[in-house]
Amino acid sequence: MGLVFYDTETTGTDTYFDQILQFAAIKTDSDFNEIDRINIRCRILPHVVPAPGAMRVTGVGASQLIDAALPSHYAMVRMIRAKLIEWSPAIFVGYNSLTFDERLIRQALYKTLHNPYLTNTKGNSRSDVMRIAQACSLFEPGALKIPAGDGGRRVFKLERVAPANGFKHKNAHDAMGDVEATIHVCRLIAEKAPDVWSAFMRFSQKAAVADYIADETVFCVSDYFYGNPHSCLATLIGQNGDNKNEWYIYDLSIDPESLQPLSAAQLAVRLGRSPKPLRRLRSNGVPMLFPAEQAPDVCKGRECGLDELMRRAQMLKTDEALCERLISAFESTRAEYPPSPHVERQIYDGFFASDDEKLMEAFHEAEWPDRPAIVEALQDPRLTAIGRQLIYVERPDVLDDAIRQECRIAMSRRLLGIGEDIDWMTLPEALSELETMREGASETELVQFLRDHDLHLRRLLREARKHAA
Amino acid sequence: MANRQKTEPYERAREVLARFKIQSAPVPVDKIAKGMGAQLRFSPLDGELSGMIFIKDGVPIIGVNSLHHPNRQRFTIAHEVGHLELHRDIISKSVHVDKAFPVLMRDQIAAAGTDQIEVDANQFAAELLMPKFLIDLEIKDGLADIDSDIPLDDLARKFRVSKQAVEYRIRNWF
Numbered sequence: 193m194g195l196v197f198y199d200t201e202t203t204g205t206d207t208y209f210d211q212i213l214q215f216a217a218i219k220t221d222s223d224f225n226e227i228d229r230i231n232i233r234c235r236i237l238p239h240v241v242p243a244p245g246a247m248r249v250t251g252v253g254a255s256q257l258i259d260a261a262l263p264s265h266y267a268m269v270r271m272i273r274a275k276l277i278e279w280s281p282a283i284f285v286g287y288n289s290l291t292f293d294e295r296l297i298r299q300a301l302y303k304t305l306h307n308p309y310l311t312n313t314k315g316n317s318r319s320d321v322m323r324i325a326q327a328c329s330l331f332e333p334g335a336l337k338i339p340a341g342d343g344g345r346r347v348f349k350l351e352r353v354a355p356a357n358g359f360k361h362k363n364a365h366d367a368m369g370d371v372e373a374t375i376h377v378c379r380l381i382a383e384k385a386p387d388v389w390s391a392f393m394r395f396s397q398k399a400a401v402a403d404y405i406a407d408e409t410v411f412c413v414s415d416y417f418y419g420n421p422h423s424c425l426a427t428l429i430g431q432n433g434d435n436k437n438e439w440y441i442y443d444l445s446i447d448p449e450s451l452q453p454l455s456a457a458q459l460a461v462r463l464g465r466s467p468k469p470l471r472r473l474r475s476n477g478v479p480m481l482f483p484a485e486q487a488p489d490v491c492k493g494r495e496c497g498l499d500e501l502m503r504r505a506q507m508l509k510t511d512e513a514l515c516e517r518l519i520s521a522f523e524s525t526r527a528e529y530p531p532s533p534h535v536e537r538q539i540y541d542g543f544f545a546s547d548d549e550k551l552m553e554a555f556h557e558a559e560w561p562d563r564p565a566i567v568e569a570l571q572d573p574r575l576t577a578i579g580r581q582l583i584y585v586e587r588p589d590v591l592d593d594a595i596r597q598e599c600r601i602a603m604s605r606r607l608l609g610i611g612e613d614i615d616w617m618t619l620p621e622a623l624s625e626l627e628t629m630r631e632g633a634s635e636t637e638l639v640q641f642l643r644d645h646d647l648h649l650r651r652l653l654r655e656a657r658k659h660a661a
Numbered sequence: 662m663a664n665r666q667k668t669e670p671y672e673r674a675r676e677v678l679a680r681f682k683i684q685s686a687p688v689p690v691d692k693i694a695k696g697m698g699a700q701l702r703f704s705p706l707d708g709e710l711s712g713m714i715f716i717k718d719g720v721p722i723i724g725v726n727s728l729h730h731p732n733r734q735r736f737t738i739a740h741e742v743g744h745l746e747l748h749r750d751i752i753s754k755s756v757h758v759d760k761a762f763p764v765l766m767r768d769q770i771a772a773a774g775t776d777q778i779e780v781d782a783n784q785f786a787a788e789l790l791m792p793k794f795l796i797d798l799e800i801k802d803g804l805a806d807i808d809s810d811i812p813l814d815d816l817a818r819k820f821r822v823s824k825q826a827v828e829y830r831i832r833n834w835f
Contacts, residue, residue, distance in 0.1 A: 193706065193707050195705055222704040222705050222706060281728055282705060282728075283705050283727065315728060317728065386702060389704075390701065390702045391703075393704050393727040394725075394727050399730060400731045403731040403821065407691075
């Protein structure tokens with residue numbers, strides 16, 4: 193048991209369609225003493241287009257993307273998964289990981305026929321150091337130095353926060369370098385802001401969050417939007433019936449009595465207007481929760497006084513009808529999104545059936561020639577699509593001709609950006625971006641670096657055009 | 662005399678409940694710990710280790726395993742509060758000021774109830790989280806029936822403890 197600090201370097205910033213190129217992690221005990229580490233890179237998938245901007249930041253050259261000495265994406269994910277399972281149960285911690293690395297890991301597992309929820313099941317839980325640093329700046333100002341950016345806004349990027357707090361970054365944007373920087377920041381937080389660190393360790397578990405907001409009549413909840421902190425004093429009024437991890441909380445700076453006379457339609461309009469009385473709180477989203485008495489100066493509702501806020505909260509607790517009306521009005525305004533035609537975006541469209549889970553396990557145990565039959569036996573169409581693509585990338589020779597041809601066409605069309613709802617990096621887009629970058633480049637090394645990528649993409653373009661018909 | 666010693670942890674827990682004016686379940690064990698001057702520290706501890714207590718610069722620090730379920734964490738906190746209330750002299754004699762290091766650990770030995778001070782702390786925790794007067798009310802309401810599983814589940818939910826903790830409380834009925 194302990195903490196697993198991890199980071200990824202990727203082909204771009206799209207957490208659905210980009211892929212991990214490097215994964216690094218260090219397992220420590222609860223005092224940050226290193227126990228074990230892993231640092232692994234892989235080749236690029238043949239249907240993924242590297243974002244030129246990301247390649248420039250990470251310094252990954254075109255030849256490295258296709259280096260035959262590196263493992264394939266599938267082989268790398270198998271190794272990462274085995275290591276993370278060996279280290280479990282643990283709290284998985286990254287920097288800005290909740291909205292980035294965590295999603296990429298889930299996608300990587302999903303796209304290699306594994307259950308995606310490795311870091312938050314079977315006793316594991318997760319946290320995000322960027323959120324802890326943000327909470328520090330609110331609840332324990334002075335514990336960390338947070339640099340200022342344009343317009344005086346606080347900048348929470350790791351490459352700025354870590355050096356500002358004494359970390360000597362040998363290699364920013366290298367996954368292992370960033371893991372070491374993250375541990376450095378955590379050590380400081382645990383030493384200088386132990387209450388904040390403890391709160392985040394506690395609320396890494398969604399059950400602890402649910403327990404806390406049910407117990408505390410009034411609590412302080414905070415968040416950051418575009419570098420600006422937002423805090424309010426809130427009370428719990430209900431749970432989303434369709435999503436047990438989502439809770440509805442009420443901002444007590446708004447007197448609930450003012451909402452009582454409103455009709456359902458008027459309530460729906462009011463809930464959409466700022467300041468918004470109702471908010472969602474995801475118990476699995478590492479929320480910043482603190483006791484009401486510790487609310488920071490910027491917190492909304494403090495001016496009302498705790499007694500008045502308690503009165504408002506108690507009023508809501510006893511007026512179940514109002515709570516139901518509020519929740520109903522809130523849910524009526526929720527946008528419905530049509531299902532995506534792309535398997536990557538279908539990751540959260542339901543859990544896998546247990547029979548499919550068993551077949552997925554059998555897939556990884558089987559010899560390659562036996563794997564196509566296992567894929568065709570899967571009931572979930574998402575898994576069948578993923579399985580075919582996976583075999584096509586790894587061992588196209590074991591697929592039958594029709595499926596192989598289908599996969600080849602699909603991949604080529606994808607590279608070229610042919611089809612509906614194209615929102616990933618395509619070859620024409622990447623080449624255009626490279627062209628712009630090359631125009632502004634003067635250093636010989638950079639010019640060569642961009643030229644290599646350009647050649648790589650043009651090779652892919654020629655191949656894709658041959659097969660996309 | 663022996664009987665008085667046996668019931669002392671329960672009585673001391675009742676005194677704490679009265680001091681904090683606890684009238685209903687679930688018992689706010691966090692607030693009781695903080696009200697007694699303790700600081701709670703959650704962190705991912707090793708193995709079956711549930712918690713620890715030590716005094717640092719005069720302040721009692723209660724460590725809780727953040728990987729455990731909140732109900733188990735509540736029992737851990739109540740158990741450590743028991744040490745604070747019942748064995749303060751022992752805790753104070755063994756001060757570690759350099760690191761958050763355990764003086765009294767709640768682990769499998771404590772769970773087995775073989776060490777007397779751990780038995781005391783377990784009894785204290787059981788009464789603190791499941792006070793007799795509140796369990797009595799539930800039994801009167803027909804909620805608790807030791808012969809049936811479902812009411813024990815209901816009791817566990819109401820008191821925010823594990824089912825095993827409810828069973829322990831009812832087996833050790835004072």
